Amino acid sequence: MVLAAARAAFAEKGFDGATIRGIATAAGVDPALVHHYFGTKDALFLAAVEAPADPAELLPEVLAGGPGALGENLLRTFLRLWDGPRRPAALALIRSAVGSEWTARLLREFLVTRVLRRVVSTLDASPEEREARGSLVASQLVGLVMARYVLRLEPLASATPESLIAALAPTLQRYLTGEVSLPAPG
Amino acid sequence: MVLAAARAAFAEKGFDGATIRGIATAAGVDPALVHHYFGTKDALFLAAVEAPADPAELLPEVLAGGPGALGENLLRTFLRLWDGPRRPAALALIRSAVGSEWTARLLREFLVTRVLRRVVSTLDASPEEREARGSLVASQLVGLVMARYVLRLEPLASATPESLIAALAPTLQRYLTGEVSLPAPG
Numbered sequence: 323m324v325l326a327a328a329r330a331a332f333a334e335k336g337f338d339g340a341t342i343r344g345i346a347t348a349a350g351v352d353p354a355l356v357h358h359y360f361g362t363k364d365a366l367f368l369a370a371v372e373a374p375a376d377p378a379e380l381l382p383e384v385l386a387g388g389p390g391a392l393g394e395n396l397l398r399t400f401l402r403l404w405d406g407p408r409r410p411a412a413l414a415l416i417r418s419a420v421g422s423e424w425t426a427r428l429l430r431e432f433l434v435t436r437v438l439r440r441v442v443s444t445l446d447a448s449p450e451e452r453e454a455r456g457s458l459v460a461s462q463l464v465g466l467v468m469a470r471y472v473l474r475l476e477p478l479a480s481a482t483p484e485s486l487i488a489a490l491a492p493t494l495q496r497y498l499t500g501e502v503s504l505p506a507p508g
Numbered sequence: 509m510v511l512a513a514a515r516a517a518f519a520e521k522g523f524d525g526a527t528i529r530g531i532a533t534a535a536g537v538d539p540a541l542v543h544h545y546f547g548t549k550d551a552l553f554l555a556a557v558e559a560p561a562d563p564a565e566l567l568p569e570v571l572a573g574g575p576g577a578l579g580e581n582l583l584r585t586f587l588r589l590w591d592g593p594r595r596p597a598a599l600a601l602i603r604s605a606v607g608s609e610w611t612a613r614l615l616r617e618f619l620v621t622r623v624l625r626r627v628v629s630t631l632d633a634s635p636e637e638r639e640a641r642g643s644l645v646a647s648q649l650v651g652l653v654m655a656r657y658v659l660r661l662e663p664l665a666s667a668t669p670e671s672l673i674a675a676l677a678p679t680l681q682r683y684l685t686g687e688v689s690l691p692a693p694g
Binding site for chain 2: 416417419420421426429430433434450453454457458460461462463464465466468469470472473474475476477478480481482485486488489490492493496502503504505506507508
C-alpha cells in the first residue's frame with residue numbers, strides 16, 4: 323500500500339527526509355506510478371495525513387494583510403475551516419494523533435512544515451525565533467480546537483467567530499510579532 | 509459498579525446535579541456504603557474522573573500571590589504537575605476525553621467545577637465574565653499540553669518550565685485580569 327508506506331516514511335523521516343522513490347520502493351511499486359496517482363510529494367503527504375484542507379490554498383489570504391494582521395487573518399481562516407463542513411475530518415485527525423504516536427508525528431510534521439513555517443515565513447526573524455513563535459501560535463490554536471470542539475467548554479463552544487477573533491487574535495499577534503520571551507531548552 | 513454509575517451520573521447531570529443517593533440507587537447499593545468507601549461527593553467525583561491530582565490541594569499556592577500573580581502561579585503549578593510522575597495519568601485522561609463523548613463531558617465538568625471556577629473565584633467580576641475568562645485560560649493550558657506532551661512540537665516540548673512561564677504567563681494573566689474582549693454567543 324502506497325499510503326501506508328508514505329505514512330511510515332513521513333512519520334519516520336519527516337517531510338523533508340522522505341522521498342517518493344523511497345516510498346515507492348517500500349511499497350513495491352514504480353515511482354512513476356506514485357507520481358501518476360498522487361502527483362507531488364506535497365500532495366502525497368496531504369493524502370497520507372488525511373489533511374482536511376490544503377494549507378497552501380489558504381495561505382494567500384492569511385498572509386495578505388502583512389505581518390501586522392497575521393494573527394487576525396490566521397485565526398479567521400482557521401475558524402472558517404473548523405466551523406465548516408471539514409470539521410469532522412479535522413477532528414478525526416486530532417483524535418487519531420492523540421491516540422497514536424505515529425499519527426502524532428505525522429500531524430506534527432504537517433503542522434510544522436505545511437502550516438507554521440509558511441505562516442511565519444514573512445516574519446523578520448531568525449529560523450529559531452520563527453519556529454519558537456510558530457510553536458506558541460500552535461499551542462493556542464490547538465487549545466482552541468480542544469476547548470471549543472472536543473471539550474465544548476462554554477462560552478467558547480457557542481461563541482461567534484468574530485468574538486473569538488476579538489478575544490484571541492491579540493494573543494496570536496503577540497506570539498507572532500510582539501514582545502515575547504521565547505521558550506527555550508535548558 | 510459504583511464508579512460506573514458515578515461516571516454516568518456526573519456526565520449526564522453534572523457535578524452539581526448528581527447526588528450520592530442517586531448514584532447509590534443506580535448502582536443498587538446503600539448510600540452509606542458509597543460514603544464509607546468514597547467519602548464526599550467531591551472525592552467520588554475525583555475517583556470517577558480518575559483525576560491525576562486533587563485541584564483543591566493545589567489551589568492555595570495558585571491563589572497565594574493574589575489576582576496579579578494568578579497567571580504565573582497557575583502555570584507554575586500546572587507545569588509541575590504535568591512535568592511530574594502523574595503525567596501518564598493526566599495524559600490518559602486527555603486521550604480518553606478525545607476518544608469518548610462521555611469522558612469529554614466528565615473532563616469538562618472536572619475542569620469547570622473543580623479547577624476553573626476556583627481559580628477565577630477571587631476575581632472581581634460577574635459569574636459570566638469569570639466563566640468566559642476561565643474558558644480562555646483553559647484553551648491556552650490545554651493547548652500547551654497538546655503541543656508539549658502529545659504533538660511534542662519544538663521548542664515547546666523540550667523548553668524549561670521557567671521559559672514557558674515567561675512566554676505564556678502574560679497570556680494567562682491577560683485572560684484572567686487584563687483587557688480582553690470576551691467570547692460571546694451570537
